[in-house]
Amino acid sequence: MSRTRSAAAHVVVVGGGLAGLSAAVACTDAGARVTLLEGRPRFGGATWSFERKGLAFDNGQHVYLRCCTAYRRFLARLGTEADAPLQERLELPVIAPSASGPVTAWIRRGRLPAPLHLLPSLLAYRHLPIADRLRLGAAVRALLALRAGDPLDQETFGSFLARHGQRQSAISGLFDLITLPTVNVRSDEASLSLGAKVFRTGILGEADAADLGWARVPLSRLHVDPAVALLERAGATVRRKAKVEKLEVSSMTGELPAVLVDGERLEADALVLAVPHEAAAELLPPGGAVEPSALRGLGNSPIIDVHLVYDRKVLDHPVAAGLRSPVQFVFDRTQAAGLDPSEGQCLAVSVSGADAEQGERPEVLIERYQGALAELLPAARSARVVDAVVSREHAATFRGVPGTARLRPGPESGFTNVFLAGSWTDTGWPATMEGAVRSGVVASSFALHAVGTHRGVPELPEGVVA
Ligand SMILES: Cc1cc2nc3c(=O)[nH]c(=O)nc-3n(C[C@H](O)[C@H](O)[C@H](O)COP(=O)(O)OP(=O)(O)OC[C@H]3O[C@@H](n4cnc5c(N)ncnc54)[C@H](O)[C@@H]3O)c2cc1C
Incomplete structure (x- = not known):
């Protein structure tokens, strides 16, 4: 598959969300000639900002954790x-209404090493009965005992927690506080593989893993506009309102991939398809390694x-x-x-x-x-x-329920020099900014290998084996 080309090999990136932006930046940094095509009038994909009556709002509050190393590295590259x-130490007030007024309990990182760093605050977590607090250790032990190769994607996180002594009051009163904003479904619906990923990497792995970070500026100013400006400064072609209508690829002949946009045929030495899973299902021609119905199954x-x-x-x-x-x-x-x-x-x-x-x-x-x-x-x-x-x-x-792990493809599409990125690809993470950036960096490294770009490939995110 590797093809030696000049340093100015042309990489076309389709989709200007975080996956596409990070892929385009990595390819530009490596010396490739990059064209980034975004169908909408704006970049940013699922992370965008709008103005109303003189104030700036984001389409949705976005949070990341200290363990989101790829996203943090992307921000560092952008200088933003x-x-x-990030919080110096995880500190989250949890407020519940009561007849006598609101009651607050705190989830705080203490001074003990992982996995004991939350222990003092969880023992004092007054939203759960004491019996529930004392049972939490059983779930922590069970989560830490999971091994790669365990059939994690066949049951829900909720049923796993219940099997390990957690009552519904603890699942909804504590675990869902974390599962819901990260997997985007409740523990009772979430795949164990995603729930376990979040808790093992984001909470239990390192004491500081779950320190929270979020933007003090609109998302457009945090990572969208700076990434586009960086690409333009580096000589990349960035096009808005450039919806790709068709992908022309061949797994047989080794022909260069090409896209049709506004009736124009654009040839690439390598192509990174960084669109949402449903758009990828529409664009990928038959004959590759990825079944469009599997992508649609991600929901x-x-x-x-x-x-x-x-x-x-x-x-x-x-x-x-x-x-x-x-x-x-x-x-x-x-x-x-x-x-x-x-x-x-x-x-x-x-x-x-x-x-x-x-x-x-x-x-x-x-x-x-x-x-x-x-x-x-x-x-x-x-x-x-x-x-x-x-x-x-x-x-x-995507809907992170059991059965979705096998529907998430890796970066390889099965077509010569066409690679996949997006937070829905097989990053091991739920659909997050971290997953999107990881996928973009990994897909770009495949693309750069494929075209034999000389300035080296980007450093892979932690935990990714080349
Ligand atoms: C409201 C909300 C809150 C969220 N909160 C968090 C959070 O707190 N923390 C967190 O980590 N994550 C959060 N996420 C998830 C995170 O934003 C996404 O997982 C991530 O941004 C997805 O990036 P992506 O590049 O994979 O996909 P997208 O952002 O969807 O980008 C894909 C791009 O492809 C473009 N495209 C589609 N078809 C074509 C075509 N034919 N031609 C050209 N371009 C095309 C689209 O217009 C889009 O810009 C949240 C998401 C939302 C929506």
């Missing part, structure tokens, strides 16, 4: 790491965000989780929105696995989440909401 700082899971601008400060924490409340997570977005804190506070309530909410009218959702916030945040009861808007992503991620 400081715009999405979708929605996320909605309800953005509320209050006339004063109502949330005292940068982030809080809600329990026994429609609010899953709420973030203070005042700085990122560009709102002067003396004029009010901008909150984003993010709702993962939002099947029930995705079809509801915005005014219904705004009323529900405003009411739910008032139950959790006493100051919100007397504050005025001066603006509110709902953002919805019906296909935010």
Whole structure:
């Protein structure tokens, strides 16, 4: 498959989300001539920002963890790491309503080494009965005992937890706090392989793995615009509104891959297809290694965000989780929105696995989440909401249920010099920014190997074997 070409081998990247942007940056860094084609008028894919009444909002609150090494390295390459700082130590207030007022318990990283670093805060986690807290050790031991090769994708994370002594109160009161925003379905639906990945890598592996990070600027300014600017500076061709209509490839003849865009045929030495799984199913011609029906089988899971601008400060924490409340997570977005804190506070309530909410009218959702916030945040009861808007992503991620692991292809498409990227590919991670960037870096390294680019291939993400 390897073909020796000049340093200016042409790599076409289709799709300008994080996978495509990171693939394009890696190929440009390696000295390839890059064309990045994005179908929409904007780059960023599932991470984008919009303006409303002078404030900036993201389509959805995006969070990463300290263990997201590929995404962090991408931000470092763009020079924007400081715009999405990590907590010094994981610190998350979890607030539940009660008849006598809201009750807060904290999930905090303590000083003990992993996997004991959360132990003191979990023993004090007052949202669970003491019996549930004492049983958590059984689940931790079982998670740590899992081995590669165990049939992890055949049962749900919830049933695994139940088999290891966890009651429903602990699954919904603690485990779902983490499973839902990462796998985008509840533990009772999530594949054990994805739940285990999140908990083993993101919580239990290293004491600092779960320190949270998120953008203090709009996502467009954090990683979308800087990546596009970097590519343009480096001489790459970046095209918006360039929806690829057709892929012309051959697994038999070794012909160069080509794409049809706006009726124009664009030839590449190598091609990285970094579109969502359903678009890849449409574009990949028959005869490759990937079955389009398998990609469609990955399904979708929605996320909605309800953005509320209050006339004063109502949330005292940068982030809080809600329990026994429609609010899953709420973030203070005042700085990122560009709102002067003396004029009010901008909150984003993010709702993962939002099947029930995705079809509801915005005014219904705004009323529900405003009411739910008032139950959790006493100051919100007397504050005025001066603006509110709902953002919805019906296909935010693939649906990470049992059986999906075998549907996720690796970077190789089965066609000469055509490689796959996207957070839905087989990264081992759920559909996340980390997964998207990892897939982009891995696909670009395959593409660069294939065209024999001289300046070397990108450093592979941790845990990826070449
Ligand atoms: C609301 C929301 C909240 C999220 N929260 C988090 C979070 O907190 N933490 C986290 O890590 N992850 C989160 N995610 C998931 C994360 O954003 C995605 O997994 C990741 O951004 C996907 O990147 P991607 O490049 O694989 O795909 P995409 O971002 O979907 O990019 C694919 C691109 O391909 C383009 N395209 C499609 N067809 C064509 C074509 N024919 N020609 C040219 N271009 C085409 C699309 O327009 C798109 O820009 C969230 C996602 C959403 C939607």
